[in-house]
Amino acid sequence: MDSAWNLLIDLAIILIIFLGIRMFRRPESARWGNLTAAFALLCALTVVLYRDPILTPALVLIVFLVGSMVGWFVAMRVNMVQIPAMVAFQHGAGGVAAFLVSFVELIKDATHLSVTSEVSGIVGLIIGAATFSGSMVAGGKLANRLKQTPTVFPRHNLILSGTVVVIVTLGVFAGHVSGTAVLYALIILILFSIWLGVVFSIRIGGADMPVLISFLNATAGVAAAFCGIIIQNRLLIACGATVAASGSILTHVMCKAMNRNLWKVFVGIRPKTAAGMAVTTQARPPSVAVQESSGQDLLARAIEVAKNANRVIIIPGYGMALAQAQLELVGLAKKLEGMNKEVKYAIHPVAGRMPGHMNVLLAEAEVEYDKLCEMEQINPEFAGTDLVLIVGACDVVNPAAINVEGTPISGMPILKAHEAKHIVVCNLDRRPGYSGVENPLYADPKTILLLGDARMTLGKLSQGLA
Amino acid sequence: MTDLLLMISVFTVSFVLGYILISKVPQMLHTPLMSMTNAISAVTIIGALLLFSVELDIPQKVLGGIAIAMAAFNVVGGFVITDRITKMFKKSSGVDSGQEEHRLKE
Numbered sequence: 001m002d003s004a005w006n007l008l009i010d011l012a013i014i015l016i017i018f019l020g021i022r023m024f025r026r027p028e029s030a031r032w033g034n035l036t037a038a039f040a041l042l043c044a045l046t047v048v049l050y051r052d053p054i055l056t057p058a059l060v061l062i063v064f065l066v067g068s069m070v071g072w073f074v075a076m077r078v079n080m081v082q083i084p085a086m087v088a089f090q091h092g093a094g095g096v097a098a099f100l101v102s103f104v105e106l107i108k109d110a111t112h113l114s115v116t117s118e119v120s121g122i123v124g125l126i127i128g129a130a131t132f133s134g135s136m137v138a139g140g141k142l143a144n145r146l147k148q149t150p151t152v153f154p155r156h157n158l159i160l161s162g163t164v165v166v167i168v169t170l171g172v173f174a175g176h177v178s179g180t181a182v183l184y185a186l187i188i189l190i191l192f193s194i195w196l197g198v199v200f201s202i203r204i205g206g207a208d209m210p211v212l213i214s215f216l217n218a219t220a221g222v223a224a225a226f227c228g229i230i231i232q233n234r235l236l237i238a239c240g241a242t243v244a245a246s247g248s249i250l251t252h253v254m255c256k257a258m259n260r261n262l263w264k265v266f267v268g269i270r271p272k273t274a275a276g277m278a279v280t281t282q283a284r285p286p287s288v289a290v291q292e293s294s295g296q297d298l299l300a301r302a303i304e305v306a307k308n309a310n311r312v313i314i315i316p317g318y319g320m321a322l323a324q325a326q327l328e329l330v331g332l333a334k335k336l337e338g339m340n341k342e343v344k345y346a347i348h349p350v351a352g353r354m355p356g357h358m359n360v361l362l363a364e365a366e367v368e369y370d371k372l373c374e375m376e377q378i379n380p381e382f383a384g385t386d387l388v389l390i391v392g393a394c395d396v397v398n399p400a401a402i403n404v405e406g407t408p409i410s411g412m413p414i415l416k417a418h419e420a421k422h423i424v425v426c427n428l429d430r431r432p433g434y435s436g437v438e439n440p441l442y443a444d445p446k447t448i449l450l451l452g453d454a455r456m457t458l459g460k461l462s463q464g465l466a
Numbered sequence: 467m468t469d470l471l472l473m474i475s476v477f478t479v480s481f482v483l484g485y486i487l488i489s490k491v492p493q494m495l496h497t498p499l500m501s502m503t504n505a506i507s508a509v510t511i512i513g514a515l516l517l518f519s520v521e522l523d524i525p526q527k528v529l530g531g532i533a534i535a536m537a538a539f540n541v542v543g544g545f546v547i548t549d550r551i552t553k554m555f556k557k558s559s560g561v562d563s564g565q566e567e568h569r570l571k572e
Contacts, residue, residue: 017506018483024491024499031552034502038545041509048512052519056527060518063531067538074539075546080554086547087501090540094507097537100529101513108517108526116470217500220507225477227513232469234476239509241477242484246503249488250496349493356496360551368558374493 007234009047014238016040021242027369044235080364081321084213084354085143091216092135098223099128099190105230107183117230122171124226125186126193131219133197138212141205142353150205156268163196203268207395207434210254211265213354218247250355257349257375259401259412299457302448303464305422309386312336312343313378315415316358317351319392319427320454326365328458329391333367335465344371346378346415348396375415382419390417390425391454394433399440408435423447426457498551505544511537 017040023033054060078086102124106113113121140146153159170192174185204212221243228236255262306312314333320326333343345367351358359372382388390397397417401409417423418441425442429451432438441447450457491499514533522530 014480018487020502021484021487021491021499024488024495024502027492027495027552027555028557030495030498030555031549034498034545034548034552037502037506041506041541041545044509044512045515048515052516054515054518055521056518059527059531060515060534063534064538067535068542070535071539071541071543072546075543075550078547080551083497083501083547083551086543087497087504090501090504090544091507093536093540093543094504094510097508097510097514097533097540100533100536101510101517104517104522104526104529104533105513108520108522114469116473214500217504217507220504224507224510227510229473231513231516232473233512233516234473236509236512237473237476238480239506241480242488243503243507245481245484246488246499249485250500253493253496347493352497354497355500356493356498359494360497360554363551363554363556366556369494369555370557372494 006051010234010238013040013044013047013235014242016043017239017242021246080360081324082143083360084209084352084357085139087354088135088139088142088213088216090135091213091220092132092139094220095128095131095133095135095223097128098220098227099125099132099193101227102128102230103186103190106186113230117232118175120226120229122174122186122189124223124230125190126167126171126196127219127226128223129190129193130197130200131216131223133194134201134212134219135197135216137198137201138204138209138216141201142209142213146202148205150208150268151202152268153199153203156199156203160196160199163192163199167192167196200266204265207258207350208260208265209353210350210355210357211251211258211260211262214247214250214254215262216247218244218251221245221247253349254355257413259409298448298450299460299464302424302450302461305387305424305448306336306389306461306465307339309336309422310341311381311385312341312387312389313382313385313417313420314343314345315388315390315393315397315417316345316347316362317391317393317396318353318358319394321352321358321361321392323392323428323454325391325426325454325458326361328455328462330362330365330367332389332458332462332465335462339465344373344378344381346373346375346417348375348393348415351393351396375413379416382416385420387422387424388417388420390423390427391458392427394427394439395435395437396433397439397441398433398435398437400437403440404437407437409437417441418444421446424450424461426450426454426461428452428454494555495552498548501544501551502548505541505548508537508540508544511541 017037020033020037023029102121106121141148170189221240225237225240337343347358397415399418401412401414430442517530
């Protein structure tokens with residue numbers, strides 16, 4: 001950290017990055033925002049190479065090109081349903097880079113490092129390594145390579161806290177020894193940190209994944225910031241801090257939207273179902289008779305309702321993505337619009353496997369973004385809506401969140417589908433969602449349940465309208 | 467000590483400014499936001515490059531090389547995927563932009 005010029009250059013680069021983020025306020029400028037941030041990073045690289053020339057340029061260039069080309073290739077080929085897994089793997093790659101840089105800095109010239117650098121190097125090493133393994137587990141789950149449901153070891157919390165204690169002890173030890181002992185202490189520390197990430201992530205699953213992936217976003221940023229402290233680089237610290245802020249916000253948004261406490265997600269306290277079940281089974285019997293009519297009959301009724309509706313709101317959930325029914329859904333929506341009906345999409349913040357995932361899936365299916373409505377914005381409109389079409393969503397429309405006390409989703413913000421005149425549900429089955437709370441909406445007399453593969457159901461609905 | 471204070475303040479100021487800016491990003495754009503910030507966190511590539519500005523032994527070179535490759539994967543992959551996502555967001559032709567802006571602000 002030296003001359004005024006360097007300070008100004010660093011400041012300019014970080015301001016360009018902030019400008020890029022600022023352009024994310026509106027979808028039409030977001031693309032430029034991304035390119036702006038990319039440009040800022042390119043400037044940063046150029047400046048660094050100019051300031052401190054590399055001794056082995058050929059080697060560095062080759063390695064750099066290999067990494068970039070793999071990144072480019074994968075990013076061009078991945079499809080939008082796989083984005084969460086891709087992002088998780090990238091968090092992991094960032095974690096590797098962060099802990100390796102910290103590691104090499106620590107073993108290179110341990111005697112020259114100040115106490116601050118040494119401490120932050122060790123902390124960065126731990127966070128980076130844990131981010132790496134945690135992200136790999138998260139990515140594996142999201143890519144369906146690992147079991148998606150939480151894996152709980154016997155005495156999981158004991159193992160987790162034991163690992164933390166070992167890591168802290170090793171970290172302090174590594175800071176006090178010198179010579180080759182440092183090397184071995186750090187290697188063992190890395191192994192334990194990797195183990196920590198695994199133990200931590202493997203217990204989180206299902207609908208809690210958006211929280212995990214957002215949290216790993218934040219830790220990747222923190223690892224980069226610590227990496228910046230050890231090499232005394234302002235830019236790394238500033239960028240890392242910004243990313244940490246972003247990850248924190250997303251983590252908070254996800255927790256709030258799911259009515260989950262961050263601590264409970266992390267220590268493995270999952271929603272309990274008892275109270276909700278009891279209440280809703282009482283509510284069900286009166287309407288069962290209506291629901292038991294044949295599939296054809298229900299479909300005909302649904303088509304009739306859709307024909308007569310003027311204002312339609314569609315609520316897509318992750319089940320839609322699982323059934324790969326985006327195109328069928330959008331086809332149906334376009335048909336309804338062609339019949340001069342107003343069609344909007346209501347997107348719950350946790351629809352999908354990462355924050356904002358559902359919007360991306362629908363944008364890919366060529367839904368214009370001004371039809372994608374956030375929860376707060378669209379909730380007042382349900383009362384004046386003729387038809388709500390729910391596709392592959394359950395918890396986010398469960399009125400028990402408002403009506404019933406003591407369920408895991410009580411108090412969770414939901415889309416008020418139950419206020420509409422008619423409701424058509426295209427879900428695979430009538431089983432409760434991730435929370436395990438039965439959905440009284442299914443038993444509501446104004447609801448038409450079309451169970452089965454959403455893609456087929458939507459296709460039939462669409463045909464019926466023609 | 468002044469170094470430490472300076473670095474802590476750089477972290478704090480960036481965190482706060484980032485927090486203010488990012489809290490205004492609509493939920494619709496949270497996925498591309500995360501993939502972009504993910505690419506930004508690969509700024510560690512600077513640290514990896516700086517390793518090579520001094521003499522290293524072979525194992526250190528190998529580790530540094532892996533760090534560069536991983537960070538390059540992260541930074542390029544992150545920006546490319548974000549570009550692909552943001553490119554998909556399109557507005558319907560009928561809506562006039564002034565009204566649109568007003569709606570988004572609400």
